[in-house]
Amino acid sequence: METKPEIEENIIEVINNKYLKQVKKARFEIKNDRKNFWNKNSVNFRNNIKNLISFFKFPEKWNISIVASRFLLDKHTMPYDKDVWSFSDVVGATENQGFDIILFFNKTDLEFLSAPALLPIVVHEVKHVFQAAENPVRYAKVTIDDELSKKYEEEADGEVRKYSEEFRKENVLEKIMYCYDEEGWKGAKKWPIIYMKKQNMLLEEAMISRC
Ligand SMILES: [Zn+2]
DSSP states (O other): OOOOOOOOHHHHHHHHHHHHHHHHHHHHHHHHHHHHHHHHHHHHHHHHHHHHHTTOOOTHHHHEEEEEOOOOOOOOOOOGGGGOEEEEEEEEEETTTEEEEEEEGGGGTTTOHHHHHHHHHHHHHHHHHHHHHHOHHHHGGGGGGGHHHHHHHHHHHHHTTSSSHHHHHHHHHHHHHHHHHHHHHHHHHHHHHHHHHHHHHHHHHHHHHHH
């Protein structure tokens, strides 16, 4: 019997140690020179994603293709818009088609973020890769099964919570500040409202399922 593919736990401490130092640096730059901070992050985006991904040893026999791009939308999109999601999906899962998973990072709501702020989304998507590899047939049903989707999402968020809380805070802070710089207070308020709605929804669902 094949063993369940798991993310190695020993990388958590290594990642926390390495990237917590960068949180401090990022906070200083957010305060002092944000324009340069956003620019530098988008120049480093590709490498930041590659470096973060490099900590994870993906499940055996699976080929993981990583895409970092944006949808071809002819409209101005912001991090709080609905059209900016990232995803992990199974492309093939048979001997004939090969065992392929695609991991897509949407640049629209990510490329301005620093490496520590990118960490939660990378860990979340990597967890999906492991879920997909564990049971590709079940994972493929996610798009038409809300219960299953909720379970997988909770699991992926749970994986993120194994790392320092500072990374999630950094992600929230940078997104709000970016929206503020792009669209003023009006934009800055939109993102946390949508974020909180999502968090409350998850919380309510979690409470109902435990009743
Ligand atoms: Zn997800």
